Amino acid sequence: MDEASGAAPRRATARFMWGHPAHWIALGFGSGLSPKAPGTVGTLWAWVAFLALDPWLGDLQWGLTIALGTLVGWWACTLTARHLNTPDPGAIVWDEVLAFWLVLWLAMPMGLWGQALAFGLFRFFDAAKPGPVGWADRLFKGDRGKPVGWAQGFGILFDDFVAAGCTLLVIALWRALVG
Numbered sequence: 001m002d003e004a005s006g007a008a009p010r011r012a013t014a015r016f017m018w019g020h021p022a023h024w025i026a027l028g029f030g031s032g033l034s035p036k037a038p039g040t041v042g043t044l045w046a047w048v049a050f051l052a053l054d055p056w057l058g059d060l061q062w063g064l065t066i067a068l069g070t071l072v073g074w075w076a077c078t079l080t081a082r083h084l085n086t087p088d089p090g091a092i093v094w095d096e097v098l099a100f101w102l103v104l105w106l107a108m109p110m111g112l113w114g115q116a117l118a119f120g121l122f123r124f125f126d127a128a129k130p131g132p133v134g135w136a137d138r139l140f141k142g143d144r145g146k147p148v149g150w151a152q153g154f155g156i157l158f159d160d161f162v163a164a165g166c167t168l169l170v171i172a173l174w175r176a177l178v179g
Contacts (some may be wrong), residue, residue: 007085008085009084009085009086009089009144010083010084010085010086011084012027012032012033012080012084012089012091013033014030014033016083016084017030017033019083020079020080020083021076022075022076022079022080022083023076023079023080023083025072025073025076025094026073026076026077026079026080026081026092026093026094027080027091027092027093027094028041028042028045028046028093028094028096028097029045031044031045031093031097032090032091032092032093032094033091038090038091038093039090039093039096039123039126039127040123041093042093042094042096042097043093043096043097043100043119043122043123043126044119045093045097046096046097046098046100046101046104047100047104047115047119049097049101050100050101050104050105053065054104054108059105062101062105063105065101066098066101066102066105069094069097069098069101070098070157073094073095073098073157074150074153074154074157075153076094077092077094077095077153077156077157078148078149078150078152078153078154078156079153080092081148081152081153081156082147082148085145085148086144086148087141087142087143087144087146087148087152087155088141088142088152088155088156092156094157095156095157095159095160095161096126096160098157098160098161099122099126099157099160099161099163099164100118100119100122100164102161102164102168103118103122103164103167103168103171104118106168107168107171117171118167118171121166121167121170121171122163122164122167125162125163125164125166125167126159126160126163129159129163130166131166132162132165132166133159133162133163133166135162136155136158136159136161136162137155137159139155139158139159140152140154140155140156140158141155142155
């Protein structure tokens, strides 16, 4: 039975992840397999990966990495959601990875405490989905049991980019008011 015929949702496992390159990407290289708070674990993975890559990537390379990562991620998230028979599986964390890379890229330089604050703000906006983030989350939401299409794959990414925008807005306001 496939998703078009209402198959039950599948659980993401290590075996599932290694079954297709799209799964590997969408599941954040395994960080999305965390049994608790996969979005938070994926964001932590993004933070560590950013700090490891940042010395070798300039602004142009980060911009291209995030842009290309978005296109590849759209494909990977759509395909993985289809294979899991779920419109927005919690195990898909590539959206958190890209969005938090965007936050760090645009907000750096900042020290560890500033990065931790950015992490906390992003996780708040992504998990609580206040205002525009909730709107973005509902905009492309698919129904369980219905086929997962490209719109739902884009929606997986879109609400996290809106959460990143809200995070960056708070950081910009803080810097403007406090200095």
